[in-house]
Amino acid sequence: MNKHHPNIWHFTNCLKQEEVYYGHQVIQMRAGATGRPKTKKTNCVQRRIDTLGDRYENDEINLEEYLEGLSFVIAKDKTKIKNKK
Numbered sequence: 001m002n003k004h005h006p007n008i009w010h011f012t013n014c015l016k017q018e019e020v021y022y023g024h025q026v027i028q029m030r031a032g033a034t035g036r037p038k039t040k041k042t043n044c045v046q047r048r049i050d051t052l053g054d055r056y057e058n059d060e061i062n063l064e065e066y067l068e069g070l071s072f073v074i075a076k077d078k079t080k081i082k083n084k085k
Contacts, residue, residue, distance in 0.1 A: 048073045
C-alpha cells in the first residue's frame, strides 16, 4: 500500500489482490510448476539467517544478539540496493 493515509476500502482491495495472487500460486504448485531458482545472493543470505537461527536455538547467542544479527543481514542488503540507485 503506497499511500500515506489509506482508507479501509483501499486496504480491503489490497487484501483481495493478495488472496488472488496466492490462489494462483497454489494452483500452479498443484499443477507441478516449479518456482524460480534461488540466486547465489539469496542462498547466501538464507545461510546467514539459518546460522543465526541455529546459534540462537543452541543458546550460543541471546535474543538481543540474534535480532541484531538479523538486522545486520537485512541492513547490509538494503545498503547495497540503496547504493545502486
